[in-house]
Amino acid sequence: MSSPPRLLAFAGSLRQESFNKRLLRVLADAARTSGAEVTLLELREHPLPIYDGDIEAKGMPDQVRRLQALLADHDGLLISCPEYNGGVPALVKNTLDWISRPLEDGSSGMGLYRGKVAGICAASPGGLGGLRALIALRDLLAKLGLWVAPSQLAVASANDAFDSTGALADERQAKSIGRLASEVVGAARVLRDLRHDNT
Numbered sequence: 001m002s003s004p005p006r007l008l009a010f011a012g013s014l015r016q017e018s019f020n021k022r023l024l025r026v027l028a029d030a031a032r033t034s035g036a037e038v039t040l041l042e043l044r045e046h047p048l049p050i051y052d053g054d055i056e057a058k059g060m061p062d063q064v065r066r067l068q069a070l071l072a073d074h075d076g077l078l079i080s081c082p083e084y085n086g087g088v089p090a091l092v093k094n095t096l097d098w099i100s101r102p103l104e105d106g107s108s109g110m111g112l113y114r115g116k117v118a119g120i121c122a123a124s125p126g127g128l129g130g131l132r133a134l135i136a137l138r139d140l141l142a143k144l145g146l147w148v149a150p151s152q153l154a155v156a157s158a159n160d161a162f163d164s165t166g167a168l169a170d171e172r173q174a175k176s177i178g179r180l181a182s183e184v185v186g187a188a189r190v191l192r193d194l195r196h197d198n199t
């Protein structure tokens with residue numbers, strides 16, 4: 001039996017009481033149930049400046065190197081992404097952009113994404129649940145070379161969506177997150193084998 005796929009999970013929000021952090025925990029638990037090892041990444045512990053080529057030219061920030069090393073050690077990403085003005089928050093784009101920059105050996109950071117899997121979800125107090133951000137995020141991740149699972153979940157009215165244990169109160173949403181997790185974990189296994197066959 002092959003080793004469990006490893007997924008790196010982060011929410012695109014820094015705030016303590018973030019709905020997306022809550023949703024990410026639900027997705028991470030579902031992915032573990034589906035057989036993955038999940039590393040929860042708290043972006044507040046990895047503060048990055050807004051991308052600036054002059055900063056990079058002076059020497060890549062240590063935090064970028066740490067995030068690149070983390071992604072190198074994982075088979076894919078789980079992201080719960082807030083929607084800001086119909087799009088992806090700067091935090092998410094900036095984090096993905098820094099990671100895509102060249103590695104210490106000069107190879108492209110894009111290689112850290114290529115051929116890996118991503119599972120995406122969103123939560124918002126609003127009525128669309130962050131659906132428009134997911135459309136933009138899916139496009140962005142695909143451009144980075146990730147295979148984005150067809151299932152996704154946008155949780156509307158997020159202030160009422162979680163029960164006291166942190167689980168999704170709505171049974172259909174709970175099923176959807178399980179389906180998403182199982183798609184991601186299944187694809188992570190297949191894509192990992194493909195990557196290894198191609199190296």
Ligand SMILES: Cc1cc2nc3c(=O)[nH]c(=O)nc-3n(C[C@H](O)[C@H](O)[C@H](O)COP(=O)(O)O)c2cc1C
Nearest residue numbers: 013018019020021082083084085086124125126130
């Ligand atoms: C700059 C900004 C823009 C926002 N734009 C949207 C939006 O387009 N759609 C939406 O559903 N919510 C929008 N919101 C509300 C967020 O969904 C809400 O703050 C949410 O709680 C953020 O996610 P978090 O709970 O994980 O921090 C916006 C919030 C901010 C700060």
